[in-house]
């Protein structure tokens with residue numbers, strides 16, 4: 001046990017934890033950040049795709065729901081999702097906030113009241129629109145197919161400062177961490193300033209238990225897989241992500257006082273389709289995702305289309321089949337275009353633990369979610385067919401990248417975990433503002449809203465001292 005009592009312990013060095021650490025340390029607070037993953041940088045990010053999974057994700061790369069029909073990618077690295085994500089940033093619309101208000105009864109969840117918090121969050125990072133010159137053939141096929149089928153699309157906005165496409169940079173690599181520090185991940189933005197302002201960060205420290213009383217918190221865990229350590233603080237920020245927060249609370253027995261822990265888990269499940277073309281497409285070249293579907297009809301239908309691609313090992317798990325047939329398909333990678341449908345899921349899942357403390361995730365698609373998925377796949381097939389694809393391959397695994405909920409915001413402690421001031425309902429010394437507080441699936445990229453909510457929560461933490 002370290003004798004020192006910190007002002008604040010922050011569990012998780014991802015998007016929310018880093019934004020909060022930046023603002024608290026700016027006010028001179030003594031903060032300790034504990035992160036289970038390693039501290040890597042542009043010189044040490046893995047260059048071998050499979051090592052990205054084993055070094056930078058929980059459970060060696062992939063976690064599954066109860067019946068193995070849905071795979072989750074949960075980052076475990078200093079910087080959290082900001083290291084491995086695609087850094088697409090969008091503000092939520094009234095449609096998303098309206099649903100949140102009806103589920104949480106929190107009035108400030110609207111575009112007008114959230115606008116100043118989005119402004120503050122955006123001021124912390126460089127945001128650029130991808131230039132037309134960086135488009136590859138995958139993007140051209142998508143744009144042509146969308147137009148032919150009567151849908152609108154536009155250039156993507158991304159957290160980046162200069163991707164050097166003109167120098168032949170292929171940005172698909174940055175799913176393993178950006179090697180030119182263009183992507184605005186936390187270690188090159190808010191975490192960097194927090195460290196300069198005095199934040200103490202311990203990487204490779206897995207928090208295992210939380211004890212709390214009305215005066216403060218005691219956090220225990222394992223450092224480097226062998227040394228048990230404990231720390232004390234006046235206040236605690238839980239920023240371990242949607243699955244991480246629920247697991248820690250459940251393993252610490254806090255569900256008795258907060259019965260909704262683990263409820264309302266959403267993931268924006270994604271389904272990948274590949275169009276195989278006669279001429280090379282080279283989807284992995286240049287900006288591997290530069291345009292997006294912005295058609296209002298898709299919003300109404302409850303999905304969006306992602307014009308992405310995946311590195312070869314990841315792709316090999318999505319391409320169906322075995323043996324020679326699978327290998328023959330994989331040889332066609334340079335000829336493949338790719339579009340995914342990301343469903344705005346309506347069926348809440350549940351995160352729980354079994355009698356041995358192991359993770360159990362109950363998350364299924366209901367008939368509405370399946371209808372949304374099928375409509376999206378139908379449109380993708382039309383896009384590929386109308387642009388000359390010789391074959392269409394339907395990926396066989398659904399993936400959840402946007403992990404949300406489990407400690408949702410709300411005014412009622414019976415069906416929510418985090419109150420409108422971002423405190424745990426049962427304890428005013430514990431704050432949460434990461435992806436776990438999302439009351440439902442917005443159908444929009446979550447990161448920018450996590451940054452805005454975390455900025456808002458920081459003000460409350462500071463004024464709470």
Ligand SMILES: Cc1cc2nc3c(=O)[nH]c(=O)nc-3n(C[C@H](O)[C@H](O)[C@H](O)COP(=O)(O)OP(=O)(O)OC[C@H]3O[C@@H](n4cnc5c(N)ncnc54)[C@H](O)[C@@H]3O)c2cc1C
Nearest residue numbers: 012014016036080081085086087088207244434435445447
């Ligand atoms: C491949 C991929 C692409 C994505 N693309 C986009 C995109 O383009 N735009 C977008 O908005 N979002 C995207 N996302 C989602 C986005 O990255 C997440 O929504 C966001 O990172 C969540 O932020 P967070 O602060 O809630 O948690 P995270 O950023 O995940 O941080 C949580 C941290 O807590 C740590 N932690 C958990 N448990 C413990 C513990 N017990 N002890 C210590 N530390 C712990 C984890 O290791 C992790 O580092 C993507 C995600 C993935 C995986």
